[in-house]
Amino acid sequence: MNTTLSFEGVSITYGHGSTAFTAVNGVDLTLQPGEVLGLVGESGSGKSTLARAAVGLSEPSSGRVLLGDAEISHARGERLRERRRVQMIFQDPQSCFNPRRTIGQSLEEALVAAHKREGTPIPAPRARRDEVGHLLQAVALPADTAARMPAQLSGGQRQRIAVARAIAAKPTVILADEITSALDVSVQGAVLNLLQKLQRELGFSMLFISHNLAVVRIVCDRVAVMRKGELIEVGDTLDVMHSPRHDYTRELIAAVPTL
Numbered sequence: 671m672n673t674t675l676s677f678e679g680v681s682i683t684y685g686h687g688s689t690a691f692t693a694v695n696g697v698d699l700t701l702q703p704g705e706v707l708g709l710v711g712e713s714g715s716g717k718s719t720l721a722r723a724a725v726g727l728s729e730p731s732s733g734r735v736l737l738g739d740a741e742i743s744h745a746r747g748e749r750l751r752e753r754r755r756v757q758m759i760f761q762d763p764q765s766c767f768n769p770r771r772t773i774g775q776s777l778e779e780a781l782v783a784a785h786k787r788e789g790t791p792i793p794a795p796r797a798r799r800d801e802v803g804h805l806l807q808a809v810a811l812p813a814d815t816a817a818r819m820p821a822q823l824s825g826g827q828r829q830r831i832a833v834a835r836a837i838a839a840k841p842t843v844i845l846a847d848e849i850t851s852a853l854d855v856s857v858q859g860a861v862l863n864l865l866q867k868l869q870r871e872l873g874f875s876m877l878f879i880s881h882n883l884a885v886v887r888i889v890c891d892r893v894a895v896m897r898k899g900e901l902i903e904v905g906d907t908l909d910v911m912h913s914p915r916h917d918y919t920r921e922l923i924a925a926v927p928t929l
């Protein structure tokens with residue numbers, strides 16, 4: 671199965687008429703199977719808006735998003751299932767959990783949805799609980815986390831659960847949008863290491879949106895740079911970091927003292 675994620679000529683406009691604002695303007699970008707692609711650019715340059723188009727949270731006004739040969743933008747019916755192969759993890763995981771469901775229930779729900787999509791038999795409750803146990807183990811959380819409510823977890827623990835839930839969906843692509851920027855510095859590294867380890871083990875590709883170019887340099891194979899809704903530079907991470915073609919990229923790099 672072809673799992674290349676392609677943005678083809680994607681433009682996204684918010685509002686209408688005199689208040690219309692083009693947040694993304696004619697972006698062509700391809701995420702190859704198994705690669706980690708960094709997406710950087712100043713605040714408001716359109717990174718989140720572009721990524722959200724791959725999961726139906728923003729709608730291209732022109733262009734399209736494909737997973738392999740299947741269009742997943744403007745998706746309806748069967749193609750909505752296809753789109754669940756793309757999972758997005760957000761900066762603030764709190765808002766994505768049902769506050770009245772236990773962590774175990776939320777993870778089971780994601781597992782069942784994945785089995786339905788794959789057309790595989792839905793495991794019995796006992797086997798589902800075992801799968802939840804494996805997921806918690808994969809994100810280095812104790813098994814009793816399943817009985818807890820989202821509000822009872824720390825930010826770092828919630829972000830691990832967000833990773834577990836994304837993994838439960840058996841994704842071929844993960845979109846990670848500033849996933850550590852709301853976390854305490856002391857746990858940022860642990861969450862990043864975890865995601866990197868899972869990416870290597872499970873082989874999904876990842877679009878890694880970040881303001882932290884020092885992290886992008888470590889985590890990403892390639893990097894794409896956005897400015898005012900346009901993609902201005904894409905290349906191998908080290909090439910872009912060492913010899914950026916655009917002044918704008920140079921300024922972004924210069925603004926990171928740790929580099």
Ligand SMILES: Nc1ncnc2c1ncn2[C@@H]1O[C@H](COP(=O)(O)OP(=O)(O)OP(=O)(O)O)[C@@H](O)[C@H]1O
Nearest residue numbers: 684685691693711712713714715716717718719720
């Ligand atoms: N729902 C919305 N309605 C109107 N404008 C929006 C909406 N969401 C985003 N925008 C605008 O679109 C532009 C791009 O926003 P976006 O969040 O995609 O940028 P970003 O590069 O991800 O920024 P950041 O790094 O701060 O997260 C911004 O100018 C923002 O104000």
